[in-house]
Amino acid sequence: MKNKKFDIIIIGGGIMGSSTAYHLLKADSSLKVIVIEKDLSYEKSSTTLSMVNARIQFSLKENVQVSQYAFKILENFEEVMAVDGAKPAIFYRREGNLFLHDKKSEPAAQRAFHMQKELGCAIEWWSPEKIKTNYPIYKNLDNIVGGTFGPQDGHFDAYAVLMGYKAKAKSMGAQFLQDEVVTLITDGDMDGNGACIQGVKTGLGKTFSSSNVVNCTGAWAARLVKTIGIELPVNPVKRQVFAVTPKFKPDCPLPLTVLPSGFYFRTETGGLLLLGKSMEEDPTGFDFTWDQDRFEHLWGELYDFAPVFESLKLIKGWAGLYAVNTLDANAILGQWPTLSGFYLANGFSGHGLQQGPAVGRYITELILNKEPKLDLSIFSPERVLFKKPIFEDGIV
Known part of the structure; x- marks a missing residue:
């Protein structure tokens, strides 16, 4: 791959990474976006191994709103994600x-x-x-x-939804690469306010540069960020x-x-x-x-x-x-407070598949400095630093 500099690097190509890639290119077709996924067969992906459920039965208002948005997306998903006339068949069944x-x-x-x-x-x-x-x-x-x-x-076919997002994102210009990110490249003082993300290095020895990197690595999220001293409770x-x-x-x-x-x-x-x-x-x-x-x-x-x-x-x-997420079992969404340009979409605690549509849109809005259509700032990573959990009230 000759061009190793990208506008946005997404680490992890499951539902979060693929949804984010799609939303970024939908917002700005000129962006150079790469999704680096260690296993494009998705054999051990939480997305494809899910029992799959979409529900509005949460007690935290923002979680309910995220699901309301997912319902709207799933209703028209097959038509919107069609590529050259080929539609994904997601078998969306609203059986309650x-x-x-x-x-x-x-x-x-x-x-x-x-x-x-x-x-x-x-x-x-x-x-x-x-x-x-x-x-x-x-x-x-x-x-x-x-x-x-x-x-x-x-419920619906999780693999079909994932492939729908991925195929659409690729048709819009996103690149998907099978490799594993092993190192995050940073510049500045992580203990202060001047640190910035610079890119990533992979297990196959490749280096990719970008001032915007999104961690969508699911269950592997904490292991990756620990390499630069971030302790993530996932x-x-x-x-x-x-x-x-x-x-x-x-x-x-x-x-x-x-x-x-x-x-x-x-x-x-x-x-x-x-x-x-x-x-x-x-x-x-x-x-x-x-x-x-x-x-x-x-x-x-x-x-x-x-x-x-x-x-x-x-x-x-x-x-x-x-x-x-051992802090409060809710999503961790947004830019890490001490590392400019490094975004998290982690810690979904079993709710991630249905939250993928809203999360991809929200992370896109943050990166592109757009006003969020749905305010999800309650899930900001700052609460991890200050240990301020936000709990569901009895329904998990």
Whole structure:
């Protein structure tokens, strides 16, 4: 590659990096943008290993607004991302999310529900009786005082969305390179206010220069920035999903149903049921093995809640990584305070796939000094330096 100087270097070509590349070139087609991704097969990408969900059921206003924007984008994604007449097929299915609440979680859920209504969200509060009426196979509601149902929440093909953004960005002039950034090149005093990003060096020995670099490396984010002395509270945490074929076949698709324990499940095409649960003991590190013993525990929770699923067959399981922000489990977005030109889009803690559209637009606005259409400054990296967390109120 002869020209090694770029207007913007994006490190990481998953949903965040590809969305950002697209939005940059949409805003200014003259920009020279390169996306450096260590594995363009995306075999271990959190984007492609996600169970995939898009929901407005958050308690932090900005997270709700980010999802509202994602809904709008996904509705027209296939048409907007068409390249030379070829449209990505993302199979966007709005089958709903149903969060079940016990007495402990009800107050926070009620606060979030009313806030979402004020923002114009499609959200409903269901009594236990209504839950049973709509889904009579949900038998064990003894400790459930109600549920929040988002009829427009749903899921889609994560790989197709990623490839849609990538193909569109490439058609607009973005370059994608398979290589790994191992060093960030800086100039000035990182402990003062005069440090600037200068570029990156890769594992294949290449150097790329730019005064704007975006870290979109997901679960690997902290490892990269630590090389220049930045301590980012983002850990790679293993999450596991299991796909089963139940003997009982529901008459209609089941929404993503989330129990107070954190156990969740939903139907998938082909007669499958997907199960998962985040646990405190989930290991930190770059481990992609999946544990069949965990499935036995999840099966027990499913059976207790819906005994019709007594008989089922495990088809497959897989593990992916959450980029968990240990400070507050929310995104870290914006320019690092002590390094001019170095932007972060990290720490999404499992919410990143649905936040990709809004994040790509927001990072673009920051780099190009445009007024943000959606103010996401609450997620600024400054709160990491000053240890000022912003928490979701009971719905994570």
